[in-house]
Amino acid sequence: MPRPAPGVERTVALITFLSQHPGRPFGLSELARRLEMNKATAHAMLATLSDAGWLLRDPEDKTYRLGPALVAVGDAAAGSGRQALELARPHMRRLSDELGVQAVASSVMGEDILVLAVEGHAATPVGFGSRPGNRVPLSPPLGTVFIAWSDTETVERWLRRLSPRPDDHRLAIYRDAIKTIRLRGYTVALDDDRHHSLARALRTFAAGDGDAEVRAAVERVIQARGVDDDYLLVDLGGIESYQLSLIGAPVFDGAGRVCLAVTLAGFPHRLSPQQVVPYGRRLTAATTAITREIGGRPPNQAGS
Structure with missing residues (x-):
């Protein structure tokens, strides 16, 4: 095992x-306290990163924020995802204007889902994921818009994040849900009182600054909202109307990988099953157009 x-x-x-x-500046003392390091170490690190342009230091109030040199780093890392985001923004604005909802773009970064951009204003409060830079753990049942089009190994790795270890019946429910989402082309999640506790947990996660204990506690709350308790809406029939939390659809790169997800949130009223489908089709028409504009293709067409 490598040494830390x-x-x-x-x-x-x-x-x-x-x-x-x-956009928020921090002074040396607060950064040292929040990151649990001594001030001498923090000062040396801040000085080095400022010299490199990774941080900007305000000479008057002696605070620090992210610097312009990170833009080039981010551009290099983002690759097709950045191009997809730039092309997605006009589509997101149109979706928001036409449907009266908020449109959110996100991607996977490590073990999290990272919010990249938000267009429009939600008619009803959005519990989480409504600000660029927000992170959401990629933990079941969250993230199906990324997972449903992944290879088997990625799906199984995602399922292994379930705790406690799920039995075969619960795993089968998840796998069936993933197949349905892939066939339908988009994922749908419900909003209810239990969703509010999930939203509170994710706000705690966003403010937790990567704390391992906070992550573990939040993932327990997430997994309590399993796919088998109707958080994910798999069957669009059987109920008169739904209050939706989100509808999400993927954008694919040239290798058939999901490089971006566009999500609709903040629905102003309950929707019947017949009303949910047009929202999903309008969203997938937009994500299909973005995929085409960046030269991408769905997995079953990749390499053809």
């Missing part, structure tokens, strides 16, 4: 912390 590199870990923690608070 404390200096690297502290740098990653700092950049992650500042990215979770975009």
